[in-house]
Amino acid sequence: MLPSNVSKLLNEQINKEMFSAYLYFDMANYYISKGYNGFANWFNVQAREEMDHALLFVKYLQNNNFDVSLAAIAKPEIPFKDLREPLTEALKHEEFVTASIHAIYAEALKTNDYRTMEFLQWFIKEQGEEEKNATDLIISYDLHGSQGRFALDGKLHARTYSAPSLELD
Numbered sequence: 001m002l003p004s005n006v007s008k009l010l011n012e013q014i015n016k017e018m019f020s021a022y023l024y025f026d027m028a029n030y031y032i033s034k035g036y037n038g039f040a041n042w043f044n045v046q047a048r049e050e051m052d053h054a055l056l057f058v059k060y061l062q063n064n065n066f067d068v069s070l071a072a073i074a075k076p077e078i079p080f081k082d083l084r085e086p087l088t089e090a091l092k093h094e095e096f097v098t099a100s101i102h103a104i105y106a107e108a109l110k111t112n113d114y115r116t117m118e119f120l121q122w123f124i125k126e127q128g129e130e131e132k133n134a135t136d137l138i139i140s141y142d143l144h145g146s147q148g149r150f151a152l153d154g155k156l157h158a159r160t161y162s163a164p165s166l167e168l169d
Contacts, residue, residue: 003111007066009104010057010116015071016100017054021047023093026076027086034083036149038157042137043086045161052164053123059168060119083149087141091134098127122166 002010024047031039061068080086101123108116137156144152 002061002064002066002116003108003113006104006108006111006113006116007061007064009107010061010066011069012071013100013104014054014057014061014068015073016097017050017057018073019076020050020093020097021054022073023076023078024050024090026078027080027090030080030086031083036083036153038153038155039083039086042156042159043090045159046090048161049164053126056164056166056168060116063168064115084138084141087134087138091131091138094127094130094134098124098131101127126164 024043028040028043028047031037031043058068078085078089080089101120105117105120105124108114108120140152141149
């Protein structure tokens with residue numbers, strides 16, 4: 001059985017993952033409104049991945065006989081000033097999510113909850129990838145400059161969704 005403080009944090013993480021999806025849908029909508037369908041696609045794929053992450057936390061709690069407690073998902077409230085800002089905000093958000101997962105891991109470690117520590121290993125690795133992808137996108141955006149932005153947009157349009165490698169059953 002999971003320690004109750006750990007299950008509380010896991011439930012809160014579900015909400016954070018779903019908010020991440022909302023945030024990335026909001027960013028996709030921003031890019032659509034500016035005519036950048038490739039950037040929008042990149043963020044729509046991100047949003048789907050975040051929903052998958054939320055569902056993995058749900059399944060983990062269910063598999064361990066803990067109630068899943070769903071909370072309201074906040075509306076994203078970032079008014080973007082330019083095309084680069086969603087990219088930097090996405091990186092900040094991924095860093096926030098990483099810190100949250102690390103906090104759950106630290107609490108699991110304090111309570112000798114080895115099962116949750118093992119579960120979180122996948123997310124720790126995933127967050128490293130998420131931060132790298134967000135950083136690489138900012139670098140690519142900067143390198144392409146205004147002249148190459150549509151070429152980058154075309155490249156981002158080719159990104160496809162793939163289900164997470166972690167399976168819980």
